[in-house]
Amino acid sequence: MNTNTHKGFNGLVLLVVFVLLITGCAKFENREFLVDKPQSILDQEALDALGELKSYVTYSNQPSFTLGAEISLNDIRNNSLLYRLVQKQFDQLGLGSVLSHLNSVQADGSIVLTDLESALAANDTTGTDAYVGHLVWHQNQRSAYLNSLIADIVLPGESGSDVVVDFESNNLGDTYPTTTSDVEAYVINDPDGKSGKVLRVVRTTGTAYPQFQITLPEGRQLKHYTTVQVDFKGGTCCGYFGFGMQMAISSSLGNVGTVGYASPSSFGFPADVWGRGLITLSLANLNLPESLKEANTFVLTLGSGTGAADYLLDNITMNWNIPGETIVKTPEEKAAIIRGELDKWLKAVAEAANGGASSWSVVYQPMDDNNPSEIRTGVGTTVPANTFYWQDYLGKDYAAIAINLFRQYYGNNVKLFITETNLIGNTAKIQGLKDFITYTESKGAQVDGIATELALDLNTNKSQVEAMLSALAGTGKLIKISAVDIGVGVTVSLANNDLYESQAEMYKWFVDAYYRLIPPAQRAGIIFKSPMDRATSSNWRPGEPVGLWTTQYLRKKAYAGVVEALEANKGK
Template identity: 25%
Template sequence: MKYTNKILLGALAVGALSGCTDDSMLPYDVGAKPESLSQYEYLNNYDVLKSYVDRTENPNFKLGIALAATDYINGDQVYSLACSNFDEMTAGNEMKYASIVSDDGTMNFSTVTSFIDAARQAGMTIYGHTLAWHSQQNLNYLNGLIADREIETEPAEPVEVEDGNFNYAVMGSYQYWSQKPEGSEASITISDKGYLTITNPEFITNNWDFQYHIADGINWVPGTDYTINMMIRSSVETSITMAAGTWSANPGLSVALTPEWTELEIPVSPGAEGSGFVMFQSGNFVGTIEVQWLKVSHLETPAATRWINLVTNGDAEGDDVSCFFATEPGVGGPNPCTIGEAGTGADGVGHAFVVHSADNPANTYDTQFFVKASQQLVAGTNYRFSMKYKADKAANSETQAHNNPGGYIHYAMLPSNPSFTTEWQDMEVTGTISAEQAGESGMNTIAFNLAVLGEANTYYFDDIAFEIEGEGDKEPLTPEEKKDTLTWAMDNWIKGMMEACGGYVVAWDVANETVSDADSDGDGYFDLQSATNGDPSTNFYWADYLGSEDYLPIVTKAAEKYFAEYGGNAADLKLFVNDFNLESWWDGNQKLKSLIHWIEVWEANGAKIDGIGTQMHVSYILNEADQKAQEDAIVNMFELMAATGKLIKISELDMGIVEKAFADGIPTEEVTYEQQQKMAEFYQFIIQKYFEIIPAAQRYGITQWCATDSPANSGWRDGEPVGLWDLNYNRKPAYGGFANGLAGEVIAEPSASVSNE
């Protein structure tokens, strides 16, 4: 039987809109209920969800619900459901960056403050979602902050651009359009001397009756001023009419001619558009006109071009190695490259980047040196690369195009590869990034394969520049300037949010979805989300600019500072790193292991991270083997989390149902009663395992992401049975499974399935 009927089980007190004191349910008279719906009657035996939390064992546990803050503020069914069943709320969108920050950077926290006022009056807490994220950011504002800056440039001198150059000697014979009166003996020819020769033996009453093109195929552009130069003479001194343009726009002007060869320079502004001509009208002139050549041109001021260096500390005289990496035998990599001692630099002066290879390599790329640019380079980008280089032994090398060090794209990069000698050499090459080198999302790294020799060797690099050709009067900000600017922007955002909250919101997703599913450098941990593995057209990757290791310390320090400054008790502040797919069975929970690694990195740099949030947007899998693998991975996830000693939160729990792993979700209307029970059992499994594995002191809480099933037109898991209630706010079996998990036992046995066939 498909579950297509709706039953009106009272799930909440819809009349309790002024407070959260009424935890009652509306009873339902089952006497008149169709038999096929009576199987849901057992759900009437459940109390509200929060009543099943053991507050003695879990005094600080928060049972949460995600909702639209505006719905809660309006005091409708959402308000009553939240107050009756939950302790805490998470705003789905209203506390996110894009909902608050406008294109000019101004911030509107009015919804946030109204939400807090309503929560305070009802005695509900709010979980802050989210301070830092790459999604739902105001790209116009943020990209504008780090846009190229204007620079002072010397104005370029205009240059002449030819639009047509006509040498009649090579034409052979006259080939353009002309007209003359019937019977006229006027002629247009190319003479033996190669001159365009116009002869008219008798006066023609209408001057325009004898007209002819002396140049054709000229591309006229409206608003452009042109110059027509020609070498011309006439048999007697005279004036004729010249027109330049197209048939729809060809202003005429008088041109004076003499018997002496004269180079005329005639300014014209046809106002025409498209292919056109230069034309003479000379019916009133009796005699001969000769033209040696004609040229049409205009002046253009070329765009100012310059080379923009995309690497910092190329001379190795500072400590910054953010643009230079190496993979070496016995060490691995890519790792930040080693800077040699004083005296290792070019010609024995200063420092150099030093890379060591070993004997008998298996591959030419077993030893690599990487030069990483500060931005992505797409196909068609002109570049210039220069450096000084040498080695302890003469050796050849290869170059490759990479997207980040170790992210191989193409086997050939530079037009010529360096051949090392024991003496310092200079290298400078220019080229254009090809489609093969750019790959799908652009390249940013030149990789030098240094194991070509096959013997142990030491390589030295100095005075490195990786430049692109820029135009106009702007230049990009340096990486340091971008970091400084965006650190200010992040600080300003967090300050505004903490001021609006006034210390009421004490727990936060300090950063959301930081970890990708790619390990480009082969270190065994997934990289952070980045423009190199994501979509910068819709996301803003703060870590790309603030630095992978500094990202979270910058955010958490601002959160700590302004939480205390605007009324919060510093001891109460709890900061979580939140992510999805931490229960991934397909890779042995590798994303969670990577997140734990990054937390260790951030904490070593001074970040405050109190907890881990696991979103758990899961699906019950009808394939038993897949479902068992998923359940095992959930257990492993909780065990790994518990071992961190941090607070653990299930932050966005919801559930669909699929036939097999990674299949599309089964629509709500097609889910059977038996399948609903399986989903309920899975809810109970997840929640019970949370309480079994996570120590009481680490249990922050559990938040259900979807109160009701998702509407067909929703932007989130559309048409799927992800709620604990249906769209009419009737309890579902999932409600019972959720409650059972909280209680640690089955509260009410489900009814047997009833067929209405």
């Protein structure tokens, strides 16, 4: 190859390399500078770069503070993604709504708490704390069972018939006394040959009524009997007509005054024919004295009023009716029964939990909304189904009873709260709650703290919330926000960036307000009711974006709002 050819090749190579370098640079510049990331991705990356929520909390100056999120027992048992997220981000599980007396207590009074037991046992291995409630409430109670225990005892009535005289045990010719000393009635065979032995009453002139000494079955008295029935057969000459059936009840034999009834002819059977069970005479007509009504043994006088007696009697039957009786339980008896049920319930919960939670809501919503200085009551109202007011039977002491019982079974290494709701802008209710706690403690029960639940939105009156926090702090008790979420007024499908920005600011303000207004020693923590936005199938704020995460587990601006507030208050 000559020198000129070699130089031309080298120049071509340099040209190709130069072109390739220029082309490569152009492609690099397009990737780096001409294609920008969407702002939404940049925002999400910034959120993802934030630390875990609990890493922004200083615990040394606020020893009772916990940062929690509400979760279900199913999530714990199944080790769901949400449960793992909550464990990573928070130091307490909010189980404020998992206990239901209605679901746990069966119709027969037995108690099933396997869900609570298994969930807390599973969580115990993770070292994550739990807050559980509510032990004593008026709603979601197995009220049908409880009411059955204190209901009046209704003893059903009984009725029947006793054949007191049928002459079958007599011998033929046996006699019975009558109201006159010169005439006796005597036993013969039934002339019709159908009913064994019968009694014949005969007196040629005037009348005589046979008498029978009766002893009633044990346990029954004359007052229980209503009528007397008798089989009768008489002719037109000798008793079928006359001046009526006659009856008396006395304590002894002899000539007694009788009370008249209709004649046998009026009871619907012909003369000289047996009227079987057709003659019925009311005992009420006799106007018996109380002494006889209480009798078990007496003399029955019974016959037909006629001028020339000749008639037959058989099967004298007395019909009785013992009315039902209602035994009313006294208030003291009811209180003892209900206290026993409360004892059984709290003991079962304590045993099932087995120390798996450090704090509990023992009494929920004690104060009356319409009369906030008084506890709730169902007296004078139509109590809805599955509602039971324990306090209506145990009185104002019911909270003290519950707290002391639960400490007895669970141990003293636990913080017990009374939870009340609807406190924003309600100074009267806060005062009523404060007075109720003072009363409860005067009965020897230690109340560690007050818990409240807050469903806020973008338009919530901040000054009223701050006033509420200040008033609660003034009680000197631990103050726990056991459930808080902040809605934006629309569902996820309608929410926009401006609303989410406002929500983040609202979360930031609330956490900051809690820190500013609750002294460190009184801070028992905040539990976020909805760590994630609500599903459309949820019973609580369905479809609303109230959480710190989306339903796809993406952090929201609200997450950053909470982080900013926690970080700003570190060590305060």
